[in-house]
Amino acid sequence: MSPNPVVEIATRGLQKNFGALRVLDGVDFTVTQHQVQALIGPSGSGKSTFLRCLNLLEYPDGGELLWKGRTVPYKNMRAAELSRHRRKMGMVFQHFHLFPHRTVLQNVIEGPVQVLGTPIRQAREQGRELLRQVGLEDKTDAWPAQLSGGQKQRAAIARSLAMDPEVLLLDEVTSALDVEMISGINELLTGLAADGMTMVVVTHDLGFARQVADRIGFFDEGRIVESGPPEQLLDRPKSSRLAEFLQAFQNTTTP
Numbered sequence: 522m523s524p525n526p527v528v529e530i531a532t533r534g535l536q537k538n539f540g541a542l543r544v545l546d547g548v549d550f551t552v553t554q555h556q557v558q559a560l561i562g563p564s565g566s567g568k569s570t571f572l573r574c575l576n577l578l579e580y581p582d583g584g585e586l587l588w589k590g591r592t593v594p595y596k597n598m599r600a601a602e603l604s605r606h607r608r609k610m611g612m613v614f615q616h617f618h619l620f621p622h623r624t625v626l627q628n629v630i631e632g633p634v635q636v637l638g639t640p641i642r643q644a645r646e647q648g649r650e651l652l653r654q655v656g657l658e659d660k661t662d663a664w665p666a667q668l669s670g671g672q673k674q675r676a677a678i679a680r681s682l683a684m685d686p687e688v689l690l691l692d693e694v695t696s697a698l699d700v701e702m703i704s705g706i707n708e709l710l711t712g713l714a715a716d717g718m719t720m721v722v723v724t725h726d727l728g729f730a731r732q733v734a735d736r737i738g739f740f741d742e743g744r745i746v747e748s749g750p751p752e753q754l755l756d757r758p759k760s761s762r763l764a765e766f767l768q769a770f771q772n773t774t775t776p
C-alpha cells in the first residue's frame with residue numbers, strides 16, 4: 522500500500538437520532554482506497570444506520586461526513602448532488618431488494634440505463650459480463666423468484682457493481698443465507714477485495730471479517746469503541762465491552 526492512501530470516506534463525530542433515541546453517538550471512521558473495513562458489534566448498536574448515513578439513505582443529525590477529504594454538505598444538498606453522492610457507493614442488503622417483475626439481467630441493467638444513460642445494448646453486454654463474473658451466466662433471463670438465496674445475492678451484488686461504484690457498502694449480506702451458500706458469497710467478496718474494491722462490510726461472521734478485512738471496527742452503543750487489524754481486534758481486545766462481545770460470540774458458536 523502507498524504511504525499516503527486516498528481516504529475515500531471519513532466521518533468525524535457523526536450523530537443520528539431517531540426521535541429521542543441517539544443511535545449514532547459520535548462515530549469516527551475512515552476507509553481508504555482499496556481497503557476493506559469490517560464493522561462488527563451487538564445488535565442495535567447502530568451498524569446499519571451508520572452505513573445508511575454514509576450514502577445518505579439516512580441523514581445524519583450532526584458531525585462531519587467527508588468524501589475524498591471534502592465535507593459533504595448533507596444538510597443542504599440538491600437532488601442532483603444527492604444522487605451523485607449515492608452513485609459513488611453501491612449498497613448491498615441482507616434481503617437482496619431485487620425487482621421481482623424484472624429478470625436477472627433487467628435488474629442488473631436498470632441502473633446503468635435509467636441513471637447513467639448507458640445505451641441498452643452496451644448495458645446488456647456489460648450486464649452479461651458481470652453476471653458471468655458472479656457465476657450467474659445461466660440465470661440471465663430467470664426471474665428473482667426462481668433463484669436460490671445465494672443466487673439472489675449474487676444478482677444483487679452484480680446490480681451494485683453495474684453502477685461502477687467507488688465503494689461497496691455491504692450490510693449482513695450472508696445472514697439470510699443457508700450455510701452452504703455463505704462460503705460462495707464470501708469467496709465472491711474476497712475476490713472483489715483482491716481486485717481492489719474498497720468495501721465497508723457489516724457482518725456477524727467474525728471468521729469472514731478476519732479473512733477479508735484490513736481493519737475491523739467494533740460498534741457499541743452508537744460508537745466505534747475500538748478498531749484495528751483483525752488479529753489485534755479479535756485476539757487482543759483492549760476494551761472490556763469487546764472482550765465480552767467476543768466471549769459471548771464464542772459461547773454461541775463453540776459446541
Ligand SMILES: Nc1ncnc2c1ncn2[C@@H]1O[C@H](COP(=O)(O)OP(=O)(O)OP(=O)(O)O)[C@@H](O)[C@H]1O
Binds near residue numbers: 563568
Ligand atoms: N427507522 C428507524 N426508526 C426508529 N428507530 C430506528 C430506525 N432504524 C433503526 N432504529 C433503531 O436504531 C438502533 C440501531 O439500529 P441499527 O439497525 O442501526 O442496528 P444494527 O447494529 O444494524 O443491528 P443489527 O445487528 O441487529 O442489524 C436500534 O435501536 C433500532 O431500533
Ligand SMILES: [Mg+2]
Binds near residue numbers: 568
Ligand atoms: Mg443491522
